[in-house]
Amino acid sequence: MNLPKAWEILKENGFKETSKRQQILEMFSEDDRYLTARDLLDVMQKDYPSMSYDTVYRNLATFVSLGILEETELSGERHFRMQCESDHHHHHFICLDCGKIKEVPVCPMDMIGAALPSYQIANHKFEIYGKCPECQ
Amino acid sequence: MNLPKAWEILKENGFKETSKRQQILEMFSEDDRYLTARDLLDVMQKDYPSMSYDTVYRNLATFVSLGILEETELSGERHFRMQCESDHHHHHFICLDCGKIKEVPVCPMDMIGAALPSYQIANHKFEIYGKCPECQ
DNA sequence: TTCTAATTAAGAATCATTACGATTTACATT
DNA sequence: AATGTAAATCGTAATGATTCTTAATTAGAA
Numbered sequence: 645m646n647l648p649k650a651w652e653i654l655k656e657n658g659f660k661e662t663s664k665r666q667q668i669l670e671m672f673s674e675d676d677r678y679l680t681a682r683d684l685l686d687v688m689q690k691d692y693p694s695m696s697y698d699t700v701y702r703n704l705a706t707f708v709s710l711g712i713l714e715e716t717e718l719s720g721e722r723h724f725r726m727q728c729e730s731d732h733h734h735h736h737f738i739c740l741d742c743g744k745i746k747e748v749p750v751c752p753m754d755m756i757g758a759a760l761p762s763y764q765i766a767n768h769k770f771e772i773y774g775k776c777p778e779c780q
Numbered sequence: 781m782n783l784p785k786a787w788e789i790l791k792e793n794g795f796k797e798t799s800k801r802q803q804i805l806e807m808f809s810e811d812d813r814y815l816t817a818r819d820l821l822d823v824m825q826k827d828y829p830s831m832s833y834d835t836v837y838r839n840l841a842t843f844v845s846l847g848i849l850e851e852t853e854l855s856g857e858r859h860f861r862m863q864c865e866s867d868h869h870h871h872h873f874i875c876l877d878c879g880k881i882k883e884v885p886v887c888p889m890d891m892i893g894a895a896l897p898s899y900q901i902a903n904h905k906f907e908i909y910g911k912c913p914e915c916q
Numbered sequence: 917t918t919c920t921a922a923t924t925a926a927g928a929a930t931c932a933t934t935a936c937g938a939t940t941t942a943c944a945t946t
Numbered sequence: 947a948a949t950g951t952a953a954a955t956c957g958t959a960a961t962g963a964t965t966c967t968t969a970a971t972t973a974g975a976a
Contacts, residue, residue, distance in 0.1 A: 662941075662942075681933080696955075720932085740902065748896065753908075755886045766911070769906065769907050771904065833965090834924075834927095834965075
């Protein structure tokens with residue numbers, strides 16, 4: 645997702661354009677990889693020494709709920725990245741070194757068939773972990 | 781996995797048979813579902829009021845490293861259960877209400893093919909979440 | 917039984933995350 | 947441009963899960 649689209653969504657939902665939100669979104673826009681709240685705070689405290697975790701987490705939650713960011717859990721920490729623009733459902737390879745991702749155009753739910761009769765499926769998770777070509 | 785097999789593995793690796801380990805393994809053996817460290821501690825403190833988190837976590841880590849337990853993360857907490865005995869690789873449906881699982885005999889890695897050329901794949905995760913028939 | 921290394925207890929420390937009251941800011945309205 | 951108001955942020959404290967530390971206890975070997 646790009647910045648204008650993200651702001652469009654925020655404005656549509658009545659959220660204000662603040663300098664903190666701008667910088668958070670810029671970081672995600674520039675770095676196409678998974679970041680933690682700490683990653684963001686460390687960088688942002690250079691420009692805004694008073695930046696607090698509360699602001700980071702609150703905005704991350706907002707962005708995720710609006711579909712601007714996506715979230716996953718890696719080794720016990722929440723990680724965030726820009727939502728993909730792809731129109732078709734897909735999954736991700738995630739580099740455990742640099743956090744970059746690669747889309748994988750396969751969804752295992754296509755092969756579930758009748759394996760779960762009368763089970764109520766809410767959601768699913770499929771991720772592949774390893775090292776990307778650049779990190780080997 | 782059953783208790784004798786678990787103890788066999790522990791003995792092979794030089795671990796001692798303690799009453800705490802016995803009770804932890806019994807809980808997993810009886811309850812075929814995901815439990816948290818807190819779940820275990822709450823029950824065990826009835827028999828051992830002095831039981832500490834440290835003991836729970838240390839043993840859980842041991843069991844996971846020996847392949848006796850498997851672990852996953854659900855809504856920010858680590859959950860543990862007995863390792864499946866199935867000889868073939870598979871994945872799980874996990875009931876978000878009761879923690880019970882159902883094996884799903886499908887692995888998406890079978891369909892990855894050449895989608896990730898020169899990527900070094902370390903592992904993968906595929907889980908389906910929802911409500912089991914009993915919890916609906 | 918004794919010895920020794922493994923294990924546990926007890927509680928403090930750490931880490932990520934959330935909550936809260938006070939202050940500041942964006943922005944619609946005048 | 948000044949004002950009003952809800953939203954957003956700050957500063958800090960609280961929480962909850964997990965890990966660490968040191969001293970005491972215990973399982974199993976000798």
